[in-house]
Amino acid sequence: MQDRYLGMNLKPTGVADTPVGDSHSWQLTMRPESSAVLVHPNAQSNVLSVRAKAMIFADAQSQALLDQVERFAPSEATVLIIGETGTGKELVARHLHTRSGRRGDFVAVTCGALSQTLAEAELFGHQAGSFTGATQTRAGWFESANGGTLFLDEIGDLPLALQVKLLRVIQEREVVRVGARTPIPLDVRVVAATNLDLPAAVEAGRFRADLYYRLNVVTLQVPPLAERPGDILPLASHFLRMYSERLGVQQPEVLPETQDALLYYSWPGNIRELENVVHAALLTSRNGVIRPENLRFAAMPPTTSTPVVAATAAGADPGFEAIRSALRRLLESQSPELYDKLEALIVKETFASSGDNQVRSAKLLGISRNNLRTLLKRHGLISG
Ligand SMILES: Nc1ncnc2c1ncn2[C@@H]1O[C@H](COP(=O)(O)OP(=O)(O)OP(=O)(O)O)[C@@H](O)[C@H]1O
Numbered sequence: 001m002q003d004r005y006l007g008m009n010l011k012p013t014g015v016a017d018t019p020v021g022d023s024h025s026w027q028l029t030m031r032p033e034s035s036a037v038l039v040h041p042n043a044q045s046n047v048l049s050v051r052a053k054a055m056i057f058a059d060a061q062s063q064a065l066l067d068q069v070e071r072f073a074p075s076e077a078t079v080l081i082i083g084e085t086g087t088g089k090e091l092v093a094r095h096l097h098t099r100s101g102r103r104g105d106f107v108a109v110t111c112g113a114l115s116q117t118l119a120e121a122e123l124f125g126h127q128a129g130s131f132t133g134a135t136q137t138r139a140g141w142f143e144s145a146n147g148g149t150l151f152l153d154e155i156g157d158l159p160l161a162l163q164v165k166l167l168r169v170i171q172e173r174e175v176v177r178v179g180a181r182t183p184i185p186l187d188v189r190v191v192a193a194t195n196l197d198l199p200a201a202v203e204a205g206r207f208r209a210d211l212y213y214r215l216n217v218v219t220l221q222v223p224p225l226a227e228r229p230g231d232i233l234p235l236a237s238h239f240l241r242m243y244s245e246r247l248g249v250q251q252p253e254v255l256p257e258t259q260d261a262l263l264y265y266s267w268p269g270n271i272r273e274l275e276n277v278v279h280a281a282l283l284t285s286r287n288g289v290i291r292p293e294n295l296r297f298a299a300m301p302p303t304t305s306t307p308v309v310a311a312t313a314a315g316a317d318p319g320f321e322a323i324r325s326a327l328r329r330l331l332e333s334q335s336p337e338l339y340d341k342l343e344a345l346i347v348k349e350t351f352a353s354s355g356d357n358q359v360r361s362a363k364l365l366g367i368s369r370n371n372l373r374t375l376l377k378r379h380g381l382i383s384g
């Protein structure tokens with residue numbers, strides 16, 4: 001199996017088929033004949049990103065995503081992966097390919113990086129002499145992915161003129177090189193990714209509705225990191241281990257208050273930001289310990305000027321701090337009817353923990369029995 005990222009070949013020396021703790025290393029070699037065709041604007045970071053040694057799916061949300069990947073992998077269906085920047089869309093696409101049993105390559109193309117003038121030839125190939133500079137006949141990315149998976153990253157950036165051509169290739173399962181007449185049959189699984197709101201782009205006339213429906217046969221939503229807090233510490237220790245090994249240093253200890261700060265932060269840049277924060281923390285740590293001050297977050301926590309660490313140090317109840325940070329995440333995710341849900345949670349938990357005893361529940365909450373009865377009725381725990 002060969003794995004390419006635009007002008008580069010990445011040859012796996014092991015296979016990534018176990019999600020947690022698997023270990024596979026990648027060797028990077030240049031593919032000279034194609035590096036002239038496409039140069040990725042951010043090639044270095046992408047090379048790093050595909051060299052992840054393990055995948056962490058610890059949170060229940062991530063495990064559910066992994067289950068979906070396993071379920072959809074063997075099918076031929078086109079998949080649309082949706083998620084904010086840095087959430088792991090490409091990693092999910094690669095895993096989908098690995099688990100698909102398809103023997104061809106995984107070929108990743110960043111649609112936003114396709115040059116305006118050559119994009120069609122890059123995707124679909126061209127005949128010699130079909131345009132100025134086309135000295136040789138060349139296969140496009142679709143043909144390179146034959147028998148495998150074509151990953152169309154940032155699909156929302158694909159120019160409208162190409163969208164219609166892409167739709168035709170996907171529908172007819174064949175490609176006609178620029179300047180040629182004979183179609184070439186294809187067996188390519190298309191996986192597209194976006195961090196844009198594609199329905200809004202369709203609404204605004206920037207994305208073709210027919211292509212959207214064609215791509216969206218199966219949708220995989222990759223949740224933001226803040227919505228899968230169970231992944232934060234396992235990912236942090238994974239990156240810490242990875243960078244410590246790379247630097248040849250002993251893996252430092254992460255203080256509990258540092259862990260709190262990691263859990264409490266909102267992670268607008270998601271896993272990529274976590275990786276950078278952990279890497280930088282390792283570089284600035286002293287005496288084998290990572291302290292909160294080693295964490296350099298890109299964004300300030302949105303709703304507070306008192307970080308959890310300060311509050312904990314000042315003697316606040318850590319239980320409340322955990323609730324406070326969970327609440328912030330819920331506020332950021334704009335969970336609907338939040339107040340009502342929280343009230344229901346308090347009442348139900350209290351009532352259950354006191355063995356459905358009204359007097360004890362009222363006492364636990366520090367409210368009158370009448371008030372408690374009103375709440376119990378409101379949330380359907382006693383009949384009114
Ligand atoms: N579950 C995971 N376990 C371990 N590392 C991960 C996981 N998910 C993502 N990463 C790492 O996080 C970084 C970002 O992942 P990836 O490039 O797949 O995100 P993306 O959603 O494609 O981002 P963008 O929208 O910016 O292109 C990479 O270094 C990747 O290896």
Ligand SMILES: [Mg+2]
Nearest residue numbers: 086089090153
């Ligand atoms: Mg990506």
